Amino acid sequence: MTANIIDGKATAAQVRQKVAEDVAEMVAAGKPNPGLATVLVGEDPASQVYVRSKIRACEQAGIESFGHKLPATASQGEVEGLVKELNADPRVNGILVQLPLPDGLDEERVLQAINLEKDVDGFHPVNIGRLAQKGRESLFVPCTPSGIMYLLGTTGIKLEGAEAVVLGRSNIVGMPVALLLVKSNATVTICHSRTKDLPGTVRQADVLVAAVGRAEMVRGDWVKPGAVVIDVGINRVEDPTIEKGYRLVGDVCYDEVKEVAGAITPVPGGVGPMTIAMLLANTVRAAKHQQGE
Ligand code: GUN
Numbered sequence: 668m669t670a671n672i673i674d675g676k677a678t679a680a681q682v683r684q685k686v687a688e689d690v691a692e693m694v695a696a697g698k699p700n701p702g703l704a705t706v707l708v709g710e711d712p713a714s715q716v717y718v719r720s721k722i723r724a725c726e727q728a729g730i731e732s733f734g735h736k737l738p739a740t741a742s743q744g745e746v747e748g749l750v751k752e753l754n755a756d757p758r759v760n761g762i763l764v765q766l767p768l769p770d771g772l773d774e775e776r777v778l779q780a781i782n783l784e785k786d787v788d789g790f791h792p793v794n795i796g797r798l799a800q801k802g803r804e805s806l807f808v809p810c811t812p813s814g815i816m817y818l819l820g821t822t823g824i825k826l827e828g829a830e831a832v833v834l835g836r837s838n839i840v841g842m843p844v845a846l847l848l849v850k851s852n853a854t855v856t857i858c859h860s861r862t863k864d865l866p867g868t869v870r871q872a873d874v875l876v877a878a879v880g881r882a883e884m885v886r887g888d889w890v891k892p893g894a895v896v897i898d899v900g901i902n903r904v905e906d907p908t909i910e911k912g913y914r915l916v917g918d919v920c921y922d923e924v925k926e927v928a929g930a931i932t933p934v935p936g937g938v939g940p941m942t943i944a945m946l947l948a949n950t951v952r953a954a955k956h957q958q959g960e
Contacts, residue, residue, distance in 0.1 A: 668892065670928040673818050679940035682817070683728055686947045690729035693954070701954035702731040703787065703946075704759045708746060709739035709769040718765050724943045730950055733759060739769040746772060747780045754782040760954040761787030763946065766839060784957060787949040789813075790838070798846045806956075807949050812844035814941025815876060815897050816851070822930045824874060824895050826851040832872035834858045834865075834918065835879040840899050844876050865889075877918035887923030896924055896931040899938050 694700060703725050707718045718734070725732040733756075735749055746768070753759045762785045768774050778790045786794055789807040797803040808816075819826065831853040835841035841857065848855045858868055866889040869875060875896045877885050882902035890896060900918030917934035925931050932938055 668926070668929070670896070670925045671822070671930040672925075673822060673895075673897075673930050673932045673937060675814070675818055675932055675937040676940045678818060678821055679814075679944035682941075682944035682948060683724065686730075686944070686951055687728045689951050693951075694729065698954075698958060699758070700729055700731045701760045701950050702733060702758045703761045703763060703950045704733040704735060704753045704756070706735045706737070706746070706749060706753075706762065706764045708737045708741055708765070708772065711767070711769075714765045714767075721763065721943055721946060724947055725950075728947050730947060731758065741772075743772055743776065746777050750777060750780040754780075754785060759785065760957055761785050761946075761950040763788050764790075766790070785953060787946060787953050789843070789949070795838075795843065798843055798850075807953070808847065808945075809839065809843045810945040810949065811840050811899065811938060811942045812847050813945045813949075814938055815840075815844050815899070816847050817945070818897065818932060818938065818941060819874065819895065822895050824930075826853045826874065829853045829873040830871050831855045831874040831876070832858060832869050834869065834875070834877045834885070835899075837878060840878040841876075844878070848874070848876075879918050881918055882916050883918070883920040885919040885924060887920065887927050890924050890927045892927055893929040894927075896928045897938060898932050898934050901934060901939060 705718050722732045722734050753762045762781050764777055779792055781791050783791055783793055786807050789805055789809040794805040794807055797805040831848045833841050833845045836857050836859045845855050845857050858865055869889045870891055872894050875894055878899035882904050898917035898919040902916050903913045904916050906914045915935055
């Protein structure tokens with residue numbers, strides 16, 4: 668059996684098209700364009716690329732972007748001071764502080780400084796706390812996890828009662844996606860570096876989310892036949908046959924796993940594009956909420 672390919676690029680394009688239409692409608696009704704502020708502290712090359720892509724995507728959707736950069740030497744007070752300025756700026760509906768922050772900054776305090784209604788990344792401790800609690804709803808859900816849930820929705824898989832395994836327990840992806848899967852009534856196992864029998868545990872999964880950041884770690888014989896496999900990894904591996912000298916691979920060994928899984932996201936073109944699409948959707952929702960809708 669060869670897996671169905673879950674086309675994140677096409678799904679993200681549909682979401683972005685809908686966002687652009689929503690923005691056009693808001694503007695036609697005399698409302699201001701929604702605005703997203705990005706805060707990049709330091710010069711991490713991957714973070715620079717991600718923030719640039721987010722700003723470009725905003726432009727394409729009609730969302731105004733306000734890009735702020737601070738040096739890696741910025742103090743806690745400077746970063747929090749900028750967040751507070753953005754909280755007070757009515758043109759800014761959403762605030763995104765790119766993570767990770769440089770060493771020495773207290774990430775939790777920075778995230779806590781973001782106005783809850785502008786927390787389009789969903790990382791404010793209150794939003795994350797609500798995600799973890801029964802009967803409560805976060806105002807915003809982190810973008811990669813909500814993109815994963817959206818993609819799972821396109822496969823038609825029934826999450827209720829499904830065995831879901833999440834590989835990785837990061838604050839950005841692993842833990843929040845596990846919480847969302849619990850909210851969808853899946854039975855969720857979170858695997859990490861101390862898990863004793865990783866292949867055996869992963870093999871139980873009807874739904875597997877791999878978010879560990881280890882190139883091609885999940886092999887074909889780790890996967891239950893017919894499982895839905897979501898690969899969040901974006902890892903560079905050296906490849907001298909390519910001009911750039913490297914290629915991007917996921918946390919899943921795609922060539923092996925696609926022969927076993929029922930459906931699989933490719934890398935690139937799977938989860939990655941969904942993160943940005945969900946950020947744009949959250950920003951428009953924030954703008955509408957702040958306009959009293
Ligand atoms: N770093 C990696 N992914 C993300 C994300 O979705 N949001 C932020 N703020 N930082 C990230």
